[in-house]
Amino acid sequence: xxxxxxxxxxxxxxxxxxxxxxxxxxxxxxxxxxxxxxxxxxxxxxxxxxxxxxxxxxxxxxxxxxxxxxxxxxxxxxxxxxxxxxxxxxxxxxxxxxxxxxxxxxxxxxxxxxxxxxxxxxxxxxxxxxxxxxxxxxxxxxxxxxxxxxxxxxxxxxxxxxxxxxxxxxxxxxxxxxxxxxxxxxxxxxxxxxxxxxxxxxxxxxxxxxxxxxxxxxxxxxxxxxxxxxxxxxxxxxxxxxxxxxxxxxxxxxxxxxxxxxxxxxxxxxxxxxxxxxxxxxxxxxxxxxxxxxxxxxxxxxxxxxxxxxxxxxxxxxxxxxxxxxxxxxxxxxxxxxxxxxxxxxxxxxxxxxxxxxxxxxxxxxxxxxxxxxxxxxxxxxxxxxxxxxxxxxxxxxxxxxxxxxxxxxxxxxxxxxxxxxxxxxxxxxxxxxxxxxxxxxxxxxxxxxxxxxxxxxxxxxxxxxxxxxxxxxxxxxxxxxxxxxxxxxxxxxxxxxxxxxxxxxxxxxxxxxxxxxxxxxxxxxxxxxxxxxxxxxxxxxxxxxxxxxxxxxxxxxxxxxxxxxxxxxxxxxxxxxxxxxxxxxxxxxxxxxxxxxxxxxxxxxxxxxxxxxxxxxxxxxxxxxxxxxxxxxxx
Amino acid sequence: xxxxxxxxxxxxxxxxxxxxxxxxxxxxxxxxxxxxxxxxxxxxxxxxxxxxxxxxxxxxxxxxxxxxxxxxxxxxxxxxxxxxxxxxxxxxxxxxxxxxxxxxxxxxxxxxxxxxxxxxxxxxxxxxxxxxxxxxxxxxxxxxxxxxxxxxxxxxxxxxxxxxxxxxxxxxxxxxxxxxxxxxxxxxxxxxxxxxxxxxxxxxxxxxx
Numbered sequence: 001x002x003x004x005x006x007x008x009x010x011x012x013x014x015x016x017x018x019x020x021x022x023x024x025x026x027x028x029x030x031x032x033x034x035x036x037x038x039x040x041x042x043x044x045x046x047x048x049x050x051x052x053x054x055x056x057x058x059x060x061x062x063x064x065x066x067x068x069x070x071x072x073x074x075x076x077x078x079x080x081x082x083x084x085x086x087x088x089x090x091x092x093x094x095x096x097x098x099x100x101x102x103x104x105x106x107x108x109x110x111x112x113x114x115x116x117x118x119x120x121x122x123x124x125x126x127x128x129x130x131x132x133x134x135x136x137x138x139x140x141x142x143x144x145x146x147x148x149x150x151x152x153x154x155x156x157x158x159x160x161x162x163x164x165x166x167x168x169x170x171x172x173x174x175x176x177x178x179x180x181x182x183x184x185x186x187x188x189x190x191x192x193x194x195x196x197x198x199x200x201x202x203x204x205x206x207x208x209x210x211x212x213x214x215x216x217x218x219x220x221x222x223x224x225x226x227x228x229x230x231x232x233x234x235x236x237x238x239x240x241x242x243x244x245x246x247x248x249x250x251x252x253x254x255x256x257x258x259x260x261x262x263x264x265x266x267x268x269x270x271x272x273x274x275x276x277x278x279x280x281x282x283x284x285x286x287x288x289x290x291x292x293x294x295x296x297x298x299x300x301x302x303x304x305x306x307x308x309x310x311x312x313x314x315x316x317x318x319x320x321x322x323x324x325x326x327x328x329x330x331x332x333x334x335x336x337x338x339x340x341x342x343x344x345x346x347x348x349x350x351x352x353x354x355x356x357x358x359x360x361x362x363x364x365x366x367x368x369x370x371x372x373x374x375x376x377x378x379x380x381x382x383x384x385x386x387x388x389x390x391x392x393x394x395x396x397x398x399x400x401x402x403x404x405x406x407x408x409x410x411x412x413x414x415x416x417x418x419x420x421x422x423x424x425x426x427x428x429x430x431x432x433x434x435x436x437x438x439x440x441x442x443x444x445x446x447x448x449x450x451x452x453x454x455x456x457x458x459x460x461x462x463x464x465x466x467x468x469x470x471x472x473x474x475x476x477x478x479x480x481x482x483x484x485x486x487x488x489x490x491x492x493x494x495x496x497x498x499x500x501x502x503x504x505x506x507x508x509x510x511x512x513x514x515x516x517x518x519x520x521x522x523x524x525x526x527x528x529x530x531x532x533x534x535x536x537x538x539x540x541x542x543x544x545x546x547x548x549x550x551x552x553x554x555x556x557x558x559x560x561x562x563x564x565x566x567x568x569x570x571x572x573x574x575x576x577x578x579x580x581x582x583x584x585x586x587x588x589x590x591x592x593x594x595x596x597x598x599x600x601x602x603x604x605x606x607x608x609x610x611x612x613x614x615x616x617x618x619x620x621x622x623x624x625x626x627x628x629x630x631x632x633x634x635x636x
Numbered sequence: 637x638x639x640x641x642x643x644x645x646x647x648x649x650x651x652x653x654x655x656x657x658x659x660x661x662x663x664x665x666x667x668x669x670x671x672x673x674x675x676x677x678x679x680x681x682x683x684x685x686x687x688x689x690x691x692x693x694x695x696x697x698x699x700x701x702x703x704x705x706x707x708x709x710x711x712x713x714x715x716x717x718x719x720x721x722x723x724x725x726x727x728x729x730x731x732x733x734x735x736x737x738x739x740x741x742x743x744x745x746x747x748x749x750x751x752x753x754x755x756x757x758x759x760x761x762x763x764x765x766x767x768x769x770x771x772x773x774x775x776x777x778x779x780x781x782x783x784x785x786x787x788x789x790x791x792x793x794x795x796x797x798x799x800x801x802x803x804x805x806x807x808x809x810x811x812x813x814x815x816x817x818x819x820x821x822x823x824x825x826x827x828x829x830x831x832x833x834x835x836x837x838x839x840x841x842x843x844x845x
Contacts, residue, residue, distance in 0.1 A: 008654050015647075121666050190673035194666050202651070224673060228681035232688070236780075245769045245776035247688070253696055253773035258688060265684075524645065539650045552645040557654030566653050567666065576664055578656045580812075621798055626807045 010556030045109030091154025116201030131592030136180025215280025233262030290357025363437030367418030378406025399459025430508030447489025
């Protein structure tokens with residue numbers, strides 16, 4: 001047993017004195033300086049969430065304008081050039097600036113809380129990643145408002161996106177936006193993996209890790225192996241465009257299909273990078289509102305892992321129309337059908353959980369039911385599209401548009417909106433209004449189906465994707481108008497959500513620490529959590545810490561006067577080391593400016609890569625340079 | 637923000653953490669896990685660049701198309717030296733884990749000098765490829781593959797220089813600095829290992845195809 005030192009936490013200090021000292025150690029500086037130097041995963045995570053929803057709004061407006069344009073035949077609201085920019089901006093923003101960042105952001109905010117630690121691993125890397133992400137998004141949308149927005153589609157196929165058919169800077173801006181967002185995504189993944197492996201509360205062995213944390217872990221590993229592919233691809237593309245390499249130029253031995261392989265080797269896992277965290281959200285919400293453990297925990301975990309592995313073997317099903325060898329097609333058809341199995345296992349697991357539990361039909365739970373209905377429809381059309389003959393018939397039609405909106409909105413946005421209602425009280429300390437929430441759900445659910453269900457038929461009736469208008473008399477008019485009507489409902493439901501959030505921030509009911517009577521550790525601390533998350537590090541003795549015991553089991557003996565973490569072993573989470581966590585710093589922000597400047601200027605001159613390396617090296621060195629006084633004190 | 641309330645549950649202290657050490661090596665440290673994440677990302681990127689090279693090679697009747705084969709001299713010299721550097725690097729790693737200041741200073745300087753020599757050789761190696769990136773898809777693939785490895789080489793050299801400076805200041809003789817040195821040695825091992833397949837691809841695939 002340790003000496004009863006005043007610099008360590010424990011029963012010898014009363015709780016408010018302990019908190020005061022932890023606040024002095026962990027709170028950020030006030031004002032702008034604190035905002036620029038903060039390393040608090042909750043502040044950074046919330047920033048990511050708000051920024052990603054901002055981009056969601058912009059991309060949503062782009063979609064809404066497209067729907068208005070398509071409301072009736074031969075409409076002239078927007079012309080073909082702006083329409084090309086709109087669908088490119090919509091797809092790129094939704095995939096790169098909204099869907100992946102928002103899923104990672106929820107992980108950034110909640111993973112350290114759910115595993116019971118004071119801070120995320122590599123918090124400076126995390127802070128850096130946010131600024132890089134923000135700069136990438138601003139680059140894309142600034143370009144759009146200057147009328148030089150990318151216009152070659154969100155997957156920027158060559159040769160259309162190559163130097164010959166897309167002169168100017170539009171595609172370069174798209175390619176550099178990819179570099180920014182993928183860099184930030186990889187940085188977040190590394191931070192998250194280390195946090196989950198090494199910073200779990202003592203006793204939280206791998207078989208006690210909440211399913212949401214498992215989902216974020218699996219997703220982060222997918223990021224490590226998928227994102228390099230699109231970074232390599234977009235680097236080849238920008239080099240072909242700017243310095244005259246020939247990767248995709250058939251005249252000099254290059255190959256356009258190489259781009260499709262590199263893009264979809266990233267692009268297909270990307271879908272699951274979005275979907276797997278959403279599955280984790282579903283498990284959290286189902287467990288809480290059924291008031292019992294999720295049925296078949298080991299199978300649920302193995303299904304997540306199996307999905308992530310299969311996801312890397314499917315990419316060619318995006319390329320069935322390119323004339324690849326038939327044997328290859330059969331393999332990818334089989335793989336695309338197989339991946340439905342682990343997802344099916346999870347859906348049955350949730351149904352069994354609800355069946356055996358005592359479900360409470362709150363707004364988060366409604367969104368999960370909506371998810372199951374919508375996602376199953378999208379999954380079924382997915383199995384249909386895995387078959388080559390059908391795929392060739394409906395390739396590049398609205399049938400595909402309907403399919404992927406069912407899986408992405410169904411599999412991503414429905415759980416996410418459920419998660420907003422579920423975790424909002426933890427983040428803000430206030431509950432969202434339930435009546436507005438239910439209205440929000442029903443408008444969204446009906447609006448979504450009215451918008452996208454008719455697109456199945458439109459696709460089968462031959463309406464191609466990415467056309468800015470169509471002639472009347474093709475049998476497409478009525479359903480297009482109906483789809484636009486649905487889009488209006490979606491817009492109203494999302495405005496209602498925004499209203500609910502603003503109103504609740506001002507006058508929502510106080511939430512308390514655990515308003516839903518949930519079982520995981522994020523509900524063991526105050527709402528909103530303090531800067532150091534937990535006054536004492538929890539000790540985990542079961543899979544459901546807050547259901548297993550009336551008392552909160554904790555450990556004593558971490559420093560109060562320095563930022564300190566406890567590291568535990570990977571499998572069993574035995575306490576192993578006390579490691580310092582770095583203090584706030586301005587250098588990640590400055591390094592992000594240096595890196596961001598290099599990326600932007602490299603669009604205009606390749607020399608920027610060489611010259612820009614100097615400020616990057618300086619800022620990174622300053623970032624890692626030891627802070628002598630504090631550190632030496634720890635060493636002693 | 638408001639409504640910030642205190643934890644509602646009664647606490648029960650179950651154990652003590654104060655006896656734990658304040659740093660550890662290898663997979664006990666966070667830095668090691670960060671390094672492994674980085675290595676996964678970079679190995680994937682290099683692997684995909686190799687795959688792109690091989691993919692492009694299947695599209696040509698002759699590989700390299702109408703260009704001279706790369707001269708293996710400088711590349712082989714690079715390979716021999718980089719493989720031999722495994723020995724001092726391993727010693728550096730071990731001494732760092734034992735936290736011995738003198739030997740660590742010696743071997744980090746040796747590794748830095750080796751890094752310098754390799755960068756110089758790499759300059760000549762680029763010239764011995766006899767192809768520019770703008771000549772053909774073959775040239776693009778060759779130069780980018782070699783360039784990607786060079787970025788790793790230069791990055792690690794820069795890291796080593798910073799560590800040399802740190803080890804000769806008052807920041808040097810601390811546990812966490814030894815962890816940094818040991819992790820940098822792991823990164824150097826990565827730079828060694830990934831070179832081997834790239835060497836085979838750049839110099840032998842054109843001769844075998």
